[in-house]
Amino acid sequence: MNNLILPTKNTWCPGCGNFGIQRALGEAINKTDKNRTVLVTGIGCHGKMADYLNINSVYALHGRAIPVAEGVKMGNGDLQVVCCVGDGDTYNEGISHLLHAAKRNSDITVLVHDNRVFALTVNQPTLTSPKGFVSTTTPKGKKEEALNPLEVMLSVGATFVARSFAGKPEHLERIILEGMRHPGFSFIEILQPCVAWYSTMEIYNERAYEMEKEFLPLAEAKEKAQEWDYNNGERIPLGIFYKKEKEGFDKQLEKSFFVDTEKILEKSK
Amino acid sequence: MSETQIIIAGAAGEGSKKAGLLIAKLFNAYGFRVFIHEDYESVIKGGHNFSQISVSKKESDAIKEKIDFLLALNKEAISKHKEKLKKGGVLMYDSDVIKNNFSEEEKVEIAGIPLGKIVEKAEGIPIMKNTGLVAAFSRAVGMEWKKVREVLEKELPIATEKNLKVAEIAFRSFRRIKEIKETGEEPAPLLSGNQAAALGAINAGLENYFAYPMTPSTGILQFLSQIEGVRTFQPENEIATVNMALGSAYAGKRTMVGTSGGGFALMTEGVSFSAQSEIPLVISLSQRAGPATGVPTYQGQGDLLFALNAGHGDMTRFVVAPGDVNETYYFSGKALNMAWKYQLPAIVLLDKELSENTYSFDKSFRKEKEEAIQGEMNGGYNRYDREDISPLAFPGGGAVVKATGYEHDKKGVATEDAEAVKKMQEKRMRKYEKLKEEVEDMESVNVQGEGPMAVVFWGSTKGVALRAVKDLDVRLVQPIILQPFPEKKMKKALSGVKKIIVAETNATGQLSRVLKEYGIKVSERILKYDGRPFSVEELRKRIKANI
Numbered sequence: 001m002n003n004l005i006l007p008t009k010n011t012w013c014p015g016c017g018n019f020g021i022q023r024a025l026g027e028a029i030n031k032t033d034k035n036r037t038v039l040v041t042g043i044g045c046h047g048k049m050a051d052y053l054n055i056n057s058v059y060a061l062h063g064r065a066i067p068v069a070e071g072v073k074m075g076n077g078d079l080q081v082v083c084c085v086g087d088g089d090t091y092n093e094g095i096s097h098l099l100h101a102a103k104r105n106s107d108i109t110v111l112v113h114d115n116r117v118f119a120l121t122v123n124q125p126t127l128t129s130p131k132g133f134v135s136t137t138t139p140k141g142k143k144e145e146a147l148n149p150l151e152v153m154l155s156v157g158a159t160f161v162a163r164s165f166a167g168k169p170e171h172l173e174r175i176i177l178e179g180m181r182h183p184g185f186s187f188i189e190i191l192q193p194c195v196a197w198y199s200t201m202e203i204y205n206e207r208a209y210e211m212e213k214e215f216l217p218l219a220e221a222k223e224k225a226q227e228w229d230y231n232n233g234e235r236i237p238l239g240i241f242y243k244k245e246k247e248g249f250d251k252q253l254e255k256s257f258f259v260d261t262e263k264i265l266e267k268s269k
Numbered sequence: 270m271s272e273t274q275i276i277i278a279g280a281a282g283e284g285s286k287k288a289g290l291l292i293a294k295l296f297n298a299y300g301f302r303v304f305i306h307e308d309y310e311s312v313i314k315g316g317h318n319f320s321q322i323s324v325s326k327k328e329s330d331a332i333k334e335k336i337d338f339l340l341a342l343n344k345e346a347i348s349k350h351k352e353k354l355k356k357g358g359v360l361m362y363d364s365d366v367i368k369n370n371f372s373e374e375e376k377v378e379i380a381g382i383p384l385g386k387i388v389e390k391a392e393g394i395p396i397m398k399n400t401g402l403v404a405a406f407s408r409a410v411g412m413e414w415k416k417v418r419e420v421l422e423k424e425l426p427i428a429t430e431k432n433l434k435v436a437e438i439a440f441r442s443f444r445r446i447k448e449i450k451e452t453g454e455e456p457a458p459l460l461s462g463n464q465a466a467a468l469g470a471i472n473a474g475l476e477n478y479f480a481y482p483m484t485p486s487t488g489i490l491q492f493l494s495q496i497e498g499v500r501t502f503q504p505e506n507e508i509a510t511v512n513m514a515l516g517s518a519y520a521g522k523r524t525m526v527g528t529s530g531g532g533f534a535l536m537t538e539g540v541s542f543s544a545q546s547e548i549p550l551v552i553s554l555s556q557r558a559g560p561a562t563g564v565p566t567y568q569g570q571g572d573l574l575f576a577l578n579a580g581h582g583d584m585t586r587f588v589v590a591p592g593d594v595n596e597t598y599y600f601s602g603k604a605l606n607m608a609w610k611y612q613l614p615a616i617v618l619l620d621k622e623l624s625e626n627t628y629s630f631d632k633s634f635r636k637e638k639e640e641a642i643q644g645e646m647n648g649g650y651n652r653y654d655r656e657d658i659s660p661l662a663f664p665g666g667g668a669v670v671k672a673t674g675y676e677h678d679k680k681g682v683a684t685e686d687a688e689a690v691k692k693m694q695e696k697r698m699r700k701y702e703k704l705k706e707e708v709e710d711m712e713s714v715n716v717q718g719e720g721p722m723a724v725v726f727w728g729s730t731k732g733v734a735l736r737a738v739k740d741l742d743v744r745l746v747q748p749i750i751l752q753p754f755p756e757k758k759m760k761k762a763l764s765g766v767k768k769i770i771v772a773e774t775n776a777t778g779q780l781s782r783v784l785k786e787y788g789i790k791v792s793e794r795i796l797k798y799d800g801r802p803f804s805v806e807e808l809r810k811r812i813k814a815n816i
């Protein structure tokens with residue numbers, strides 16, 4: 001995937017989980033059609049992916065990568081649209097877009113770089129930081145419990161729900177490719193250690209495991225998603241929890257074509 | 270028949286709006302120019318609604334205080350509007366629901382029509398009473414049944430036969446009060462400002478339209494959803510709406526969104542993103558009385574300064590405020606073209622009166638699609654190349670196309686380098702300068718008359734202003750493009766003027782404040798902020814008080 005790396009100065013911390021995600025995404029893009037691919041990112045450390053990969057991209061506003069991506073797809077249905085978003089970015093700032101995009105089955109692939117912290121703004125809690133999380137704005141520990149994003153996605157009708165780990169680039173690459181090929185909305189939650197503020201590499205290495213059986217029936221997938229709910233649970237299942245074939249949303253919208261305004265004016269007499 | 274003002278009023282749900290349109294279409298068929306002012310409350314059933322139709326042989330985009338006909342579908346319609354009737358005016362009402370207890374010395378002609386019984390006889394349903402009232406009215410003004418039938422047939426596609434039966438009984442049971450002759454003019458298309466904005470944008474190549482409903486902008490989404498050809502979509506909120514539009518334009522589709530003040534407030538981050546990423550963005554902003562939720566279905570021009578300053582950061586938008594449907598048709602197309610030519614946010618600033626009122630449309634105004642500057646679709650492409658306007662390319666065409674909200678280098682990669690930051694800001698500034706020059710060459714300011722006193726106005730006040738100054742030695746000046754401000758054109762329009770009065774429907778005199786910024790001294794401000802437009806009489810009186 002080195003062919004995709006731009007000679008831009010990289011400012012991710014050494015050992016950052018984003019490197020693993022970059023590798024997996026780059027490999028996956030190389031196996032599809034690079035020219036037809038558009039990457040849309042949010043704002044945060046994850047967003048720098050737009051600056052580091054030599055592909056079409058929109059470096060969107062904080063929390064808004066998903067609606068921009070949906071707009072790209074509505075603008076040109078032939079494009080393959082991938083989002084790199086953060087947990088603060090999409091679970092905090094932009095969660096309404098995530099829910100609606102999943103619900104309407106917009107044909108985009110969403111990679112959530114979930115380091116469970118606002119990293120770029122130097123350490124504040126997000127919706128997936130665990131209760132008690134100590135940060136610059138929660139010196140006595142975060143008071144809310146963490147959200148389990150998989151549970152939410154399975155509940156709103158996402159047609160592709162998976163989880164992977166930045167420490168397993170091959171696993172992640174396979175899942176990204178599956179997500180890209182899925183005709184509707186693909187949700188890929190990526191556990192991403194943050195060496196600066198939330199160093200989870202060891203914990204995930206210890207507890208995360210690849211599910212033997214993937215593509216579960218919905219009820220089972222929901223149950224499986226509870227095995228670790230971002231607050232409690234010993235083992236962390238990885239893989240494709242759920243997948244259902246359904247036409248992408250943009251295909252259901254009317255096409256645009258030439259409109260003869262003279263005819264409309266004639267009718268409005 | 271000469272100039273006539275008609276009010277048809279009733280409870281929400283009684284169909285006074287449809288009836289108002291029917292009346293306008295009838296006069297249109299006789300070659301008259303018509304204008305409908307819609308007044309309705311923000312309720313579904315029960316509130317009081319009325320349409321005021323202004324009919325004349327020439328352009329008539331304004332309402333007057335005094336009316337010739339009052340058509341009442343309920344009792345409240347009479348108590349609310351009876352005072353407006355001129356001496357010799359005609360009151361027509363539903364005598365099945367309203368008791369005639371009008372005093373003897375009324376100076377108006379009073380005619381009860383048993384609409385309930387007529388509908389019963391025709392085996393129709395209660396909502397058809399409005400058709401009966403319109404038909405009786407058409408008889409009163411002297412129209413021919415054949416012609417009335419033709420118009421009704423076309424305009425009442427549902428339950429047409431029953432409706433026509435109601436109409437015919439009502440028509441035949443009433444009497445002729447006035448005479449009417451065809452003017453010899455062709456019927457004109459009747460359009461609301463919202464419809465004109467949609468059609469004008471289509472001429473300039475509109476392909477996608479996204480909007481979240483908000484009065485008075487919703488009409489555009491409804492209109493475009495009902496005609497095929499433009500892809501429409503209603504996203505989850507205005508923030509999604511504007512960001513989807515940015516994505517769609519990045520992918521190469523001419524896209525517009527529409528909203529009112531509150532939704533526009535949510536969209537402003539997208540305005541800023543458009544400026545920085547140079548992704549074309551067109552927003553149709555229909556103002557209503559504010560602040561906040563304000564008076565949702567009533568007039569206000571309180572978002573001018575907001576529109577001119579919308580979005581964080583240093584930037585220029587193309588902001589245009591047309592005054593009638595002809596200008597809206599032309600300038601919404603122009604806005605789309607300018608957004609794509611200069612790759613920046615464009616705002617078409619409408620207001621409730623313009624958005625929702627219906628006008629006779631003069632179709633000589635039309636703005637065709639102008640191609641944007643296209644980039645080479647090859648590997649050497651840099652999105653932010655050149656000294657001012659960068660050539661556009663779209664993803665999928667072979668080039669790598671990067672767009673970003675960060676300050677960036679020519680490739681579109683974020684930069685914080687002082688020299689690079691300055692350079693890119695200056696590139697955009699040069700682009701804005703070019704736009705400013707082009708604006709000075711456009712029909713950006715309208716002038717009428719040469720008097721030493723100028724009345725300056727904007728937006729939907731145009732129709733009223735034109736009639737209010739009849740036979741007065743007053744110069745009318747209407748800036749249409751408000752950003753970049755056509756300073757030279759405006760100063761030329763005002764040269765030799767001793768006194769400047771600005772008339773607008775807001776409380777703080779926002780256009781006056783814009784003029785002040787350019788050293789144009791305003792002597793008097795005529796402001797109206799009760800949610801209603803100026804009437805011709807009111808504006809005339811307030812102008813005359815300053816002469």
Ligand SMILES: Cc1ncc(C[n+]2csc(CCOP(=O)(O)OP(=O)(O)O)c2C)c(N)n1
Pocket residue numbers: 042043044045046047062085086087088089090113115116117118119120121126
């Ligand atoms: C509207 C807006 N609010 C706040 C910010 C400041 N901000 C920049 S990055 C960020 C948090 C990023 O956290 P996350 O999405 O988890 O990304 P990470 O840095 O962890 O990859 C915030 C709050 C912003 N850029 N825009």
